Amino acid sequence: MNATEELADDKPWVELAEALREEDQEAASSLLANMSGEEQRFAMAHLSGEQQSDLTTLLTPDDAADLLEHLPDVQAADILEDMAPAEAADVVEELEDEVRAEVIREMGDSESEAVLAELDDQTEAEEIRDICSHEWDTAAALMNRSYAFFNDQLTVDEVLSKLGEDAEEYSDLDVQYVYIVDEQHVLQGVLRLRDLVLTPRNRRVADIMIREPLSASAEASFDELCTLFEGKSYVGLPVTDPDGKLVGVVTSKALREATAEHQTEDYLHSAGILGGEELRSMPMLSRCGRRLAWLGPNILLNLLAASVIASHEETLAAVIALAVFLPMVSDMSGCSGNQAVAVSIRELTLGLLRPTEFLRILFKEGILGVINGLVVGVVLAIVAAVWKDNLWLGLVVGAALALNTILSVLLGGMVPLLLKRLKVDPALASGPILTTCTDMCGFFLVLGLASQVLERLV
Amino acid sequence: MNATEELADDKPWVELAEALREEDQEAASSLLANMSGEEQRFAMAHLSGEQQSDLTTLLTPDDAADLLEHLPDVQAADILEDMAPAEAADVVEELEDEVRAEVIREMGDSESEAVLAELDDQTEAEEIRDICSHEWDTAAALMNRSYAFFNDQLTVDEVLSKLGEDAEEYSDLDVQYVYIVDEQHVLQGVLRLRDLVLTPRNRRVADIMIREPLSASAEASFDELCTLFEGKSYVGLPVTDPDGKLVGVVTSKALREATAEHQTEDYLHSAGILGGEELRSMPMLSRCGRRLAWLGPNILLNLLAASVIASHEETLAAVIALAVFLPMVSDMSGCSGNQAVAVSIRELTLGLLRPTEFLRILFKEGILGVINGLVVGVVLAIVAAVWKDNLWLGLVVGAALALNTILSVLLGGMVPLLLKRLKVDPALASGPILTTCTDMCGFFLVLGLASQVLERLV
Numbered sequence: 001m002n003a004t005e006e007l008a009d010d011k012p013w014v015e016l017a018e019a020l021r022e023e024d025q026e027a028a029s030s031l032l033a034n035m036s037g038e039e040q041r042f043a044m045a046h047l048s049g050e051q052q053s054d055l056t057t058l059l060t061p062d063d064a065a066d067l068l069e070h071l072p073d074v075q076a077a078d079i080l081e082d083m084a085p086a087e088a089a090d091v092v093e094e095l096e097d098e099v100r101a102e103v104i105r106e107m108g109d110s111e112s113e114a115v116l117a118e119l120d121d122q123t124e125a126e127e128i129r130d131i132c133s134h135e136w137d138t139a140a141a142l143m144n145r146s147y148a149f150f151n152d153q154l155t156v157d158e159v160l161s162k163l164g165e166d167a168e169e170y171s172d173l174d175v176q177y178v179y180i181v182d183e184q185h186v187l188q189g190v191l192r193l194r195d196l197v198l199t200p201r202n203r204r205v206a207d208i209m210i211r212e213p214l215s216a217s218a219e220a221s222f223d224e225l226c227t228l229f230e231g232k233s234y235v236g237l238p239v240t241d242p243d244g245k246l247v248g249v250v251t252s253k254a255l256r257e258a259t260a261e262h263q264t265e266d267y268l269h270s271a272g273i274l275g276g277e278e279l280r281s282m283p284m285l286s287r288c289g290r291r292l293a294w295l296g297p298n299i300l301l302n303l304l305a306a307s308v309i310a311s312h313e314e315t316l317a318a319v320i321a322l323a324v325f326l327p328m329v330s331d332m333s334g335c336s337g338n339q340a341v342a343v344s345i346r347e348l349t350l351g352l353l354r355p356t357e358f359l360r361i362l363f364k365e366g367i368l369g370v371i372n373g374l375v376v377g378v379v380l381a382i383v384a385a386v387w388k389d390n391l392w393l394g395l396v397v398g399a400a401l402a403l404n405t406i407l408s409v410l411l412g413g414m415v416p417l418l419l420k421r422l423k424v425d426p427a428l429a430s431g432p433i434l435t436t437c438t439d440m441c442g443f444f445l446v447l448g449l450a451s452q453v454l455e456r457l458v
Numbered sequence: 459m460n461a462t463e464e465l466a467d468d469k470p471w472v473e474l475a476e477a478l479r480e481e482d483q484e485a486a487s488s489l490l491a492n493m494s495g496e497e498q499r500f501a502m503a504h505l506s507g508e509q510q511s512d513l514t515t516l517l518t519p520d521d522a523a524d525l526l527e528h529l530p531d532v533q534a535a536d537i538l539e540d541m542a543p544a545e546a547a548d549v550v551e552e553l554e555d556e557v558r559a560e561v562i563r564e565m566g567d568s569e570s571e572a573v574l575a576e577l578d579d580q581t582e583a584e585e586i587r588d589i590c591s592h593e594w595d596t597a598a599a600l601m602n603r604s605y606a607f608f609n610d611q612l613t614v615d616e617v618l619s620k621l622g623e624d625a626e627e628y629s630d631l632d633v634q635y636v637y638i639v640d641e642q643h644v645l646q647g648v649l650r651l652r653d654l655v656l657t658p659r660n661r662r663v664a665d666i667m668i669r670e671p672l673s674a675s676a677e678a679s680f681d682e683l684c685t686l687f688e689g690k691s692y693v694g695l696p697v698t699d700p701d702g703k704l705v706g707v708v709t710s711k712a713l714r715e716a717t718a719e720h721q722t723e724d725y726l727h728s729a730g731i732l733g734g735e736e737l738r739s740m741p742m743l744s745r746c747g748r749r750l751a752w753l754g755p756n757i758l759l760n761l762l763a764a765s766v767i768a769s770h771e772e773t774l775a776a777v778i779a780l781a782v783f784l785p786m787v788s789d790m791s792g793c794s795g796n797q798a799v800a801v802s803i804r805e806l807t808l809g810l811l812r813p814t815e816f817l818r819i820l821f822k823e824g825i826l827g828v829i830n831g832l833v834v835g836v837v838l839a840i841v842a843a844v845w846k847d848n849l850w851l852g853l854v855v856g857a858a859l860a861l862n863t864i865l866s867v868l869l870g871g872m873v874p875l876l877l878k879r880l881k882v883d884p885a886l887a888s889g890p891i892l893t894t895c896t897d898m899c900g901f902f903l904v905l906g907l908a909s910q911v912l913e914r915l916v
Contacts, residue, residue, distance in 0.1 A: 038688055038809045045810035046818075072808055164656045176634060197655055198622045230496055256714050263721045264804070270728075271800030272793055278801050279810060280822040288829045291797050295834055298793050302786045303841065309782045310845075316781050323774050323781040324767045327897065328760045330785060335730055335756050339749050342729030343736050346722070350530055351496045352503035352737060360504075364738040371746045376753055383761065387768075439785065 013043040020055050028055060029063050037070035044071055045281050052281070053082035056091065065094030068103065074277045077106030080115060089118030097146070101131040106276075137222035137258050143239045143248030148178040150205060152188045157201035159191075176235050179246055180209045187238055187246040189213060215240045218247055222258060229255055266345070266427035272298075274428075301432055305330075305439035312447035319457045321388045322450055325380070325397040330442035332376060332401060333408040334435055340365050340412030341430045348420060355420040361413035369406035377402030392456035400445035408438045470497055471504040478513050486513060487521050495528035502529055503739050510739070511540035514549065523552030526561065532735045535564030538573060547576035555604070559589040564734075595680035595716050601697045601706030606636040608663060610646045615659035617649075634693045637704055638667045645696055645704040647671060673698045676705055680716060687713055724803070724885035730756075732886075759890055763788075763897035770905035777915040779846045780908055783838070783855040788900035790834060790859060791866040792893055798823050798870030799888045806878060813878040819871035827864035835860030850914035858903035866896045 012035060019027040032040055044052055044067070056064045056079050068076040068091065080088040080103065092100060092115055104112045112132070116125040127145065134140040148170055150159050159178065163170060178196070180189040189209030199208050215238045216228055228237060229252060239248040268277070272294040278287055309316065309326065316322055344361070347353035353360070381398025385391050412434050416426035419433075450457055470493060477485040490498055502510055502525070514522045514537050526534040526549065538546040538561065550558060550573055562570045570590070574583040585603065592598040606628055608617050617636065621628060636654070638647040647667030657666050673696045674686055686695060687710060697706040726735070730752040736745055767774065767784065774780055802819070805811035811818070839856025843849050870892050874884035877891075908915055 036685075036688075038685065041809050042812070045805070072810075160655065170652075193651060193655070194628075197618065197651070227496065230494075253710070253714075256711075256718070260714070260718060260721065263718065263725070267721070267725055267728075268800055268804070270725075272797045273800050277804065280801065280805060280818070281810075284822075284825055284829070288826055288833075291794070291826070292830055292833055294797070295790065295793055295830065299790060299834065299837060299841075302789050306782045306786050309785070310779075313778050313782070317775070317778045320771050320775045320778075321768075323784065324764045324771070326781065327767070327785045327788060327901075328764050331760050331893070331897070332753065332757060335753055336749070339730045339752070342726055342731050343738065346726070346735065347503070347738060351499050352530075352739075354500070360738070367742055368746055368749070371742070372750055372753065375746075375750055376757065379757060383757075435789070439789070443785075 011046070012039055013046040016043055016055065017047060017051060020051060020058060023058060025058050025060070028058055029060070032059070032063065032067055040067055040070045041072075044075070045279065047281070049078060049082060049281065049283060053079045056080075057083055057087055061087075061090035061094045064091045065096075069096060069099050072277055072279065073099075073102050074106045075279055075281065076103045078282065081107055081111045085111075085114035086118045088115045089120075093119060093121070098144075101128050101141070102136075104128050105132045105136060134218075135221075137262070138218075139216045139220040139225055139239045139248075139250055140218040142225070142254045142258055143218070143250045144236075144254075145248045147236075147238075147246075147249045149181050149185075149246060150178055150191075152180045152182055152204075152206045152209075154205050155201070156196060156199050156203050156205060156208070159196060159205055160201070177249075179238055179249070180205055181246055184243075185246055186244045187213070187215060187240050190238065213238060216250060217242070222262070225250060225255055226259070266425070269425055269428035270431055272431075298432060301436040302439075305436055305443065308440050308443040309447070312443070312451065315447050315451045315454065318454055319393070319450055321390075321393060322397075322446060322457075325384060326443055326446055328380065329397060329401045329404055329446050330439040332380070333404040333438045333442055336369070336372060336376075336405045337408035337412030337434045337438055338431070340409040341416055341426075341434060344413050344416040345426055345430070348416060348426070353417070355417045358414055358417060361417065362410065365409045365413040366406070369409040372409070373402035373405035376405060390457060392453055396449045396453065396457065397446060400442065400449055404438060404442045404445050407441055408434070411437055469504070471501040474501055474513065475505060475509060478509060478516060481516060483516050483518070486516055487518070490517070490521065490525055498525055498528045499530075502533070503737065505739070507536060507540060507739065507741060511537045514538075515541055515545055519545075519548040519552045522549045523554075527554060527557050530735055530737065531557075531560045532564045533737055533739065534561045536740065539565055539569045543569075543572040544576045546573045547578075551577060551579070551582075556602075559586050559599075560594075562586050563590045563594060592676075593679075595720070596676075597674045597678040597683055597697045597706075597708055598676040600683070600712045600716060601676070601708045602694075602712075603706045605694075605696075605704075605707045607639050607643075607704060608636055610638045610640055610662075610664045610667075612663050613659070614654060614657050614661050614663060614666070617654060617663055618659070635707075637696055637707070638663055639704050642701075643704055644702040645671070645673060645698050648696065671696060674708060675700070680720070683708060683713055684717070724883070727883055727886035728889055730889075756890060759894040760897075763894055763901065766898050766901040767905070770901070770909065773905045773909045773912065776912055777851070777908055779848075779851060780855075780904060780915075783842060784901055784904055786838065787855060787859045787862055787904050788897040790838070791862040791896045791900055794827070794830060794834075794863045795866035795870030795892045795896055796889070798867040799874055799884075799892060802871050802874040803884055803888070806874060806884070811875070813875045816872055816875060819875065820868065823867045823871040824864070827867040830867070831860040831863035834863060848915060850911055854907045854911065854915065855904060858900065858907055862896060862900045862903050865899055866892070869895055 015031055016028060019031060035043065047055065056067065059067065068079065080091065092104070095103065104116070116128060119125040131141050150162065176193050178191050178193065179187060180191055182188055188206065189211045190213040191205055191209040195208055214228060216225060218239050218241060234252055236249045236251045238246055239250055241247050272291070274294055275290055278290060344353065348355070377398040380401045381394040384397045385394025415430045415433055419426040419429050473489055474486060477489060493501065505513065514525065517525065526537065538549065550562070553561065562574070574586060577583040589599050608620065634651050636649050636651065637645060638649055640646055647664065647669045648671040649663055649667040653666055672686060674683060676697050676699060692710055694707045694709045696704055697708055699705050732752055733748055736748060802811065806813070835856040838859045839852040842855045843852025873888045873891055877884040877887050
């Protein structure tokens with residue numbers, strides 16, 4: 001392979017951009033057809049937003065849908081928003097069922113409505129509207145609305161024949177259970193495909209189905225669904241309306257994907273990325289704005305912490321060496337506090353800790369804080385005393401770090417519980433709250449203790 | 459419900475501890491039998507390590523296994539380690555297949571060997587040893603070693619009959635595909651249960667199976683498995699040895715669980731929790747030690763940053779107000795850098811960014827850094843100038859924050875790529891590296907710029 005080929009291989013988007021410039025639909029289609037889904041995603045991430053939607057418009061709706069299915073939902077939504085509604089609707093019609101609503105949900109309200117209004121199948125449009133009207137992680141939004149169901153009067157043989165006749169129709173469904181309903185579509189039982197195969201053909205399905213199966217209401221929240229699935233190996237859980245009628249099926253796959261999405265959201269929030277995924281192919285100003293939305297409140301919190309230093313400037317002026325240790329004390333105790341935050345968030349997630357158990361944190365983190373506080377405090381005390389050749393300076397910063405570590409692990413352990421009770425996302429708010437408190441207390445402890453023994457430090 | 463009942467309800471472990479004190483096996487069993495998996499987990503988290511293993515020993519092996527299956531693997535492993543090997547082996551024998559190896563893996567080497575040596579079925583023990591000898595996220599460790607397979611000479615009817623005859627045996631397997639092999643157990647094809655049901659009974663399975671199916675080698679890494687599954691809706695992927703013989707099946711469920719575990723590990727690492735899950739029911743000293751293992755290197759990095767302040771003490775002594783803004787500049791740019799870290803880690807995970815694309819980061823984060831740096835710099839400049847009534851002071855800290863923000867987002871964007879290339883976990887090391895660099899540069903910029911215009915600041 002020569003250098004040029006290597007370059008082209010590394011930059012698959014270059015040829016795509018070329019085909020786009022020449023409006024060569026065939027070339028673009030065949031380039032994409034030769035890429036794996038991963039390569040398509042990589043290539044698209046390197047085109048500008050405008051190029052992305054031009055390319056999608058250039059392709060046939062079918063090819064365009066294939067492409068969008070490989071992109072993160074938020075990117076697919078951005079591309080559709082930039083297309084003419086009629087053209088976007090053609091693409092949306094070709095998207096797979098499970099992707100369609102998720103992508104529409106990521107679009108702005110007016111943009112998605114414009115596209116939905118253009119769909120040929122307005123029943124489908126109405127269904128998507130309904131899905132999007134529910135929170136993304138509730139049963140109503142996560143459930144499949146197509147599923148295999150049969151009347152409870154049928155025999156095993158009749159059901160197997162029907163499955164055979166309509167094989168085409170069922171091939172899109174992930175048929176592992178079939179649902180047994182009465183005339184009014186009220187759920188009567190669940191039948192595993194396996195049991196169907198392994199039973200004499202003349203039995204009635206009502207005799208071999210699992211009766212009174214566990215089901216969720218359409219309004220069930222993500223947490224409720226997790227509790228229903230927890231510890232069980234269901235592949236799917238039927239969803240019923242208040243009259244007991246079957247309206248859909250939440251699969252364990254959908255629930256696991258939702259769990260992964262929650263974890264991703266937690267991660268992004270804890271790092272100060274709000275409003276969902278940020279991709280570097282998004283418009284620069286919107287990226288700047290979203291990041292500033294997080295930095296703004298942080299400036300205020302930082303000013304609050306800095307005001308503690310400002311109010312002790314005289315002490316600091318007398319012992320300038322203290323300034324060296326101020327950021328160290330606040331940073332180190334911040335680290336300790338973050339560890340406690342992570343353990344609390346994990347224990348809450350795993351169901352090992354309830355949001356009311358402040359006393360447990362006080363005990364478990366309190367002892368740990370005393371031990372770890374002593375260790376890091378003594379280390380810093382020795383370092384400071386030797387470095388600045390002043391035992392009292394060592395004592396002041398060491399004691400401040402030890403005390404602030406205790407405080408910080410206690411706070412770090414409790415803040416997620418408090419936020420959970422207040423229904424605020426712990427991953428989002430624990431960090432800034434903790435940092436501000438440990439900064440303020442750390443500065444106060446160093447400068448406050450120093451002012452008490454000022455004559456020994458000078 | 460009166461207050462006492464409420465209390466007992468809130469503290470399900472109190473009655474368990476009571477049954478334990480009285481060595482009342484029946485009471486303990488029936489208490490646990492009346493709890494959901496979630497409640498069992500919650501109750502166990504509130505017993506001491508000793509109580510946990512005493513309780514497990516008290517129960518029948520079957521009940522004990524049921525209990526351990528509801529606990530985090532690491533907790534189940536700790537409990538087994540504390541039991542006598544022979545008793546632990548009785549419990550291990552009752553654990554579900556998929557849990558067994560995962561729990562053994564979490565145990566210390568000598569402890570797990572002691573238990574494995576006591577297993578009645580030494581073939582089973584050998585298999586667990588083999589699983590544990592592979593990295594937990596490779597195909598060999600993730601795959602099911604039991605699966606439904608049939609010879610390629612059979613007819614549909616013969617396969618269906620065999621499935622029926624051995625229904626008992628297959629009921630433990632998640633049979634959705636059956637695998638078709640030749641006499642030498644070399645994989646020939648994959649057959650969906652659905653196709654089996656929907657095909658005339660006299661056809662040969664070799665005619666309707668999917669030929670040359672995608673398969674993974676037993677050595678396939680987690681990343682390779684993700685690539686194989688990516689964009690496809692397989693429920694399982696066959697795993698073959700170098701001769702093409704079928705050795706197991708990796709399910710999409712196993713892969714999704716591994717993905718979730720990787721995300722959890724990333725989260726814990728980024729918060730400074732090393733060596734896997736920390737639960738507050740673990741021994742205090744081990745918890746302290748593990749957290750200190752992370753704090754230790756951080757003290758050194760903090761000292762490095764503090765030395766920059768120490769080398770500018772004269773400037774600081776001349777303009778003590780600067781000390782107020784030092785932590786602000788380093789904290790704020792740290793926040794900006796962390797945002798860039800999160801976006802890079804996400805883009806790497808989603809396959810939108812390759813570890814070689816430093817130029818892309820330079821461009822995409824560079825522009826963003828200039829814009830956001832200007833915004834936060836101007837804000838801080840105004841605040842500082844007004845607060846301290848000194849325009850030059852505002853200029854110094856504002857410029858320092860602006861420059862340090864640019865540097866920090868560039869570093870934050872690039873460090874995960876660099877670590878990925880060096881095969882170091884980005885979630886673990888990005889934070890400390892970034893913080894140290896932005897602290898050092900931030901302190902240097904504030905104090906260095908100040909020293910240049912010192913006469914205007916005093």
